[in-house]
Amino acid sequence: MTYTAVIVGGGIAGSLSAIALHKAGITSVVHEAYDRSADHVGAFLTLAVNALDALRALDLDLDGVGFDTPKITLTSGSGRKLGELPYGTAVSEGAKSRTVKRADLYRALRDEAVRRGVRIEYGKRLVEAETTGGRVLARFADGGTATGDLLIGADGLRSRTREIIDPHAPGARYAGLLNTGGYARGVSTGSEPGTMHAIFGKRCFFVYTVDPYGEVWWMAQPARADEPAPGELAAITPEEWRARLIDLFRHDRGPAVDLITATGEIFTGWNTYDLPTVPRWHRDRMIVIGDAAHATSSSIGQGAAMAIEDTVVLAKCLRDGPDVDSAFTTYERARRGRVERVVEQGKRTGEWKALGPLTRGVRDLVMGLAMKRMARTGDDPSGWIYDHHLDWDAPVIGRAVGGRP
Numbered sequence: 140m141t142y143t144a145v146i147v148g149g150g151i152a153g154s155l156s157a158i159a160l161h162k163a164g165i166t167s168v169v170h171e172a173y174d175r176s177a178d179h180v181g182a183f184l185t186l187a188v189n190a191l192d193a194l195r196a197l198d199l200d201l202d203g204v205g206f207d208t209p210k211i212t213l214t215s216g217s218g219r220k221l222g223e224l225p226y227g228t229a230v231s232e233g234a235k236s237r238t239v240k241r242a243d244l245y246r247a248l249r250d251e252a253v254r255r256g257v258r259i260e261y262g263k264r265l266v267e268a269e270t271t272g273g274r275v276l277a278r279f280a281d282g283g284t285a286t287g288d289l290l291i292g293a294d295g296l297r298s299r300t301r302e303i304i305d306p307h308a309p310g311a312r313y314a315g316l317l318n319t320g321g322y323a324r325g326v327s328t329g330s331e332p333g334t335m336h337a338i339f340g341k342r343c344f345f346v347y348t349v350d351p352y353g354e355v356w357w358m359a360q361p362a363r364a365d366e367p368a369p370g371e372l373a374a375i376t377p378e379e380w381r382a383r384l385i386d387l388f389r390h391d392r393g394p395a396v397d398l399i400t401a402t403g404e405i406f407t408g409w410n411t412y413d414l415p416t417v418p419r420w421h422r423d424r425m426i427v428i429g430d431a432a433h434a435t436s437s438s439i440g441q442g443a444a445m446a447i448e449d450t451v452v453l454a455k456c457l458r459d460g461p462d463v464d465s466a467f468t469t470y471e472r473a474r475r476g477r478v479e480r481v482v483e484q485g486k487r488t489g490e491w492k493a494l495g496p497l498t499r500g501v502r503d504l505v506m507g508l509a510m511k512r513m514a515r516t517g518d519d520p521s522g523w524i525y526d527h528h529l530d531w532d533a534p535v536i537g538r539a540v541g542g543r544p
Contacts, residue, residue, distance in 0.1 A: 142457060145277050145287040146170065147265045147300050152293035152429030152446040154248040157257040158197055159454035162531070169252065170263035170277070170285060172294070182320050182406055183356050184241055184437075185335065187226065188234040189527045190444035196451050196531040204247050205239030206351050207333050213510065215503045216341035218392030222510020224519065226335055238335070238348060238356065244443075265292075265299045270423035289424045289463050291453070293446075296412055298431035305419040313366040314436045314489050316344075316411040319380050320358035321402035328355060328394045338395065339503065343387040344492040345395045357398050359384055360411070360438075362493035372408035380405045411436055411489065413482055420475075421467040428453060433478040436485035438492060441524060445478050451529050459534055473535050481524060 142165050146153050149171030157167045185208050186194075186201070194200065213221040226236040249259060264280040268290055275290040292300020301308045330336060330349055338345040347357035361383070375383075381399055388395040399405070414434035420427055429446030436442075453470050460466030494502050513519055 141165065142288040142463070143167065145275060145285045145290045146293055147263075147277065147290065148172070148293035148295060148429075148431070149249060149259055149261075150245060150293065150295060150429075151248060151443050152295075152431075152450060153291075154245070154252045154257075154259075155194075155197065155447055155450040156291050156293055156428065156453065157252045157259075158199070158248070158255060159450040160457070161252075161255050161257060162197060163454040163458035165454070165457060167257060167287075167291075168285065169257060169259040170265070170279065171259060171261050172264035174261055182241055182318075182358065183238060184244070184443055185226065185236050185238045185440045186244075186447075187236045187440055187444050187525055189525050190441075190447045191234060191237060192527070193444070193447045193451050193529050196529045199251065201237055201239065201244070201247065204243050205237050207235040208238045208335050208348060209235040209333060211335040211337060213337050213339070213506060214393065215339055216391040216393075216499075219503065219507075221339075221503060221507045222514065224510065224513060238333075238350075265294065265303075268300070268303050268425060270425070273424075275424045289426070289457075292425065292427040292431045293429050294427075295430045296414065296434045298427055300425060301417065301427045301431050304422045304425050304427060305417075308417055308419065309415050311412040311434065312415050314411040314413055314438075314486065315362060315364060315493050316360045316436075316438075316489055317363055317367070317372065317408050318358060318360055318411060318437070319384070319406045319408040320356070321399075321405045323355040323357065323398040323401040324353070324403075326355055326394065326397050326401045328398075336393075338391065338393050339492065339499070339506070340388055340391045340393075340395070341496070341499065342390070343384070345388065345391075345393070347394070347398060355394075355398055355401075357395075357402075359387070359395070359399075360492055361387060367410060372410065375408055377405040377407075380408065411438075413486060413489075415482075416479060420471050424463050426453070426467050426470070433482055435478075435482045436489040438489035439481070439485045439521075439524070441481050441485065445481055448527070448529060449474060449478075451531070452535055455531065455535050469535055477527070484521070484524070 144167035146169045211226045212223045268277045277285045332349045335348045344360040413436045428449040456466040456470040
């Protein structure tokens with residue numbers, strides 16, 4: 140079936156939706172709310188092997204972006220090693236997760252979309268959309284409009300498309316963690332480049348990895364029970380963050396204090412959110428995907444991966460389905476069980492990072508025992524996340540693939 144699509148949002152989900160639709164023979168235009176200069180901000184993320192598998196279904200690889208991250212170590216704030224494991228089991232022999240700067244990833248995906256003939260329009264913030272005469276009409280804040288046979292809302296956590304589809308849809312849920320980080324130079328950690336190190340500190344979670352050129356990429360997630368008001372985190376200067384973080388980590392063993400001290404500019408902080416069950420993903424010829432439908436906490440590094448998988452599955456459903464409504468229904472049946480299970484897993488993992496002094500010891504004991512068992516048996520309870528394979532040529536099965544058994 141031949142369609143034209145209006146894509147709202149030019150981030151990971153939006154750019155890849157256009158690429159996936161192009162491969163399926165469907166024409167689309169991406170409408171991005173921000174100017175292209177917004178790509179130059181942001182931190183880094185790790186794309187697990189299931190995300191890279193989904194990219195391969197679209198004939199994409201990221202060999203020139205970021206670096207391989209084949210394993211992760213877990214330690215306590217006291218320096219006790221809790222375990223080590225592959226960073227996501229391999230869906231194919233030799234597969235490795237990959238850590239990339241978010242801005243580099245956005246740029247690479249958008250450049251590839253353009254290379255494949257996709258048009259991207261900037262400064263197009265969605266205001267309203269409606270279905271009329273079997274077509275979707277989108278209206279933007281600049282007064283412009285766009286029409287298509289369908290509209291894909293890839294507009295993130297604060298999705299306007301989600302609100303249009305269902306004015307009563309739930310909003311983002313604060314997860315009790317803040318985020319900041321940076322890039323440090325001139326500090327030797329003694330660790331192998333590419334290995335991710337997660338430290339469950341006495342007062343704060345910390346993670347770092349060394350790139351092939353010796354730069355150390357790090358993130359910290361201070362716990363905070365109440366959600367900061369809008370603008371509160373933006374008002375904290377990098378030097379204030381530096382002082383707060385050094386205080387949080389001063390009793391921990393490990394390189395956190397040295398890395399924070401050696402960082403030229405610490406990121407502006409941001410809150411951690413996820414999105415509880417969104418009852419309605421689509422209405423008429425409009426649908427939400429990625430964070431707009433099922434944002435997950437960054438605690439398990441699957442937010443981008445779920446969005447990437449979404450784009451492949453939706454394009455296949457539109458390619459193979461008899462009409463838009465049937466394609467949307469098949470897509471939701473194939474995705475909802477898996478993504479909601481991932482969101483739940485991310486919430487539980489995030490809660491482990493925010494434990495108080497009375498429960499941290501129990502957490503470290505449980506984690507240590509679990510790591511030993513995994514090392515002994517090779518059984519990874521999270522394997523269902525990483526071992527997910529998408530075959531571009533295979534039809535989509537309209538059931539909760541990867542969901543609860």
